[in-house]
Amino acid sequence: MNRALPLLAATLVFSGCVASPGRYPSLERRPAERITGSAAAVAPDVQALPDAEAPSVDLAAHVAQLVEQARAGHRIFTGKQDVAQRAVAAAGAFGTESWATASTALAEIESAQDPALQALAELDQIEADRQVDAAGALTGDIATVLAARAEVSRIVEQETAVVGTLSERIAG
Numbered sequence: 236m237n238r239a240l241p242l243l244a245a246t247l248v249f250s251g252c253v254a255s256p257g258r259y260p261s262l263e264r265r266p267a268e269r270i271t272g273s274a275a276a277v278a279p280d281v282q283a284l285p286d287a288e289a290p291s292v293d294l295a296a297h298v299a300q301l302v303e304q305a306r307a308g309h310r311i312f313t314g315k316q317d318v319a320q321r322a323v324a325a326a327g328a329f330g331t332e333s334w335a336t337a338s339t340a341l342a343e344i345e346s347a348q349d350p351a352l353q354a355l356a357e358l359d360q361i362e363a364d365r366q367v368d369a370a371g372a373l374t375g376d377i378a379t380v381l382a383a384r385a386e387v388s389r390i391v392e393q394e395t396a397v398v399g400t401l402s403e404r405i406a407g
Contacts, residue, residue, distance in 0.1 A: 302387060306390070308349065319340035323341065337405050355384065
């Protein structure tokens with residue numbers, strides 16, 4: 236009897252889920268859902284962007300300092316790149332001393348990426364802050380930050396490509 240009561244209750248509860256026979260609404264499109272009309276497309280009102288304002292002196296100096304930080308870091312990276320490339324080329328099997336030397340050299344050039352990566356992160360933050368402040372308008376501050384960011388981004392991409400290539404060689 237104890238087992239029959241829950242089964243009976245479940246049957247009564249779920250029997251309501253079965254649809255009763257009758258007329259249901261159609262799933263066809265209604266007239267209001269049809270796309271109709273004959274209006275011609277309106278040509279967009281294209282206006283030239285206004286000339287950018289001159290960037291603030293403080294921001295221009297800070298952005299220039301970040302670009303120089305990335306360039307200086309890239310010079311260090313480039314100096315360590317040759318050593319890392321030679322070490323990776325001479326690397327033996329996993330766990331050998333030559334592999335450990337190559338791994339250390341690879342780690343050193345990965346750390347040499349830090350100045351450029353930090354500069355790029357800070358430029359990203361400045362760009363985001365200025366975009367919000369400018370409410371979409373192109374200001375001198377934004378133009379300066381975007382130009383600096385493009386240069387630092389190229390440095391980071393070059394360094395990342397080198398590290399990726401060397402990592403693949405040492406792993407494979």
